[in-house]
Amino acid sequence: MELTEKLKKEIIEVLNLEDVKPEDIDTDGPLFGDGLGLDSIDALELIVLLEKNYGIKIEDPKEGRKIFTSVRTMADFILEHQKK
């Protein structure tokens, strides 16, 4: 399964997005604000997701703004850091 699709399923599960299906999430669409309408607690939950499922620790939560722009930016970040 492509990483972006896997991430969509994981995001729905960890954030309890009850009425959202993976196909509803635009790979390049914004996750916060007008996109999925996520909040600051969701951002922290996504940081935990990266650490728990991919072993990637984000030391500075401010980095999250760039990493969590969209599902694609998350996937790119994971691929880049898993190679290291």
Next chain:
Amino acid sequence: MLITKYCQVKLSEIRINGSIVYAEKAESPADFLKSAYRSLTIQYPKFFKMDNLCKLALLSSEILLKDADLLTKYPSEEIGIIILNSSSSLETDEKHQESISDRGNYFPSPSVFVYTLPNIMTGEIAIRHRIKGENAVFISEKPDAQIIFRVVNELFSKERVSCCITGWVEAYHGRLSSCLMLVENEEKAKSLTEPEEIIIFDPSTIERIFKEDLQDGTYRKA
């Protein structure tokens, strides 16, 4: 002070002023809360992120405040929320404790952690309904009419509130019960409510509502 409406929720049914408005035999509290939310066509996706205690508080307040139009009647700073419960946020506290008990698998969930205080019930109701008045949660072994009356009466006497959402909200594993009342300033409530719906807010009436026989589907005026 008058009770202008009250709402009771327990596992399998919801009542307004004693009359059943929703009934379903659900497998678990979580299933019941979810199907009640859907059947009542409430639109608030944040509901699904809440723990059972907060879902119950929010659902009860949604039903209680439907068509109440509180913000057109009272300044938001004069609407209070006073809730009693027995188990505090223990169900979620335990869930959080489990997530931090193994140092080798230490992944506390921020979205679980935010529900490890019972006051989040009043916070969620306040956010949803844009209420800015006094609010508090008290822990009590059982629904206690005297505590409810003393606290709410004090708020009204000191003119801190003109309206208050108050009552009992309890959820712990298999247990699920709530009884929320809308208490309003007498003059304002009388001018806006049909006389036959008026119920005086006093300890014996609160006690009667708490003890109302939920097997009996008829509305018994207090």
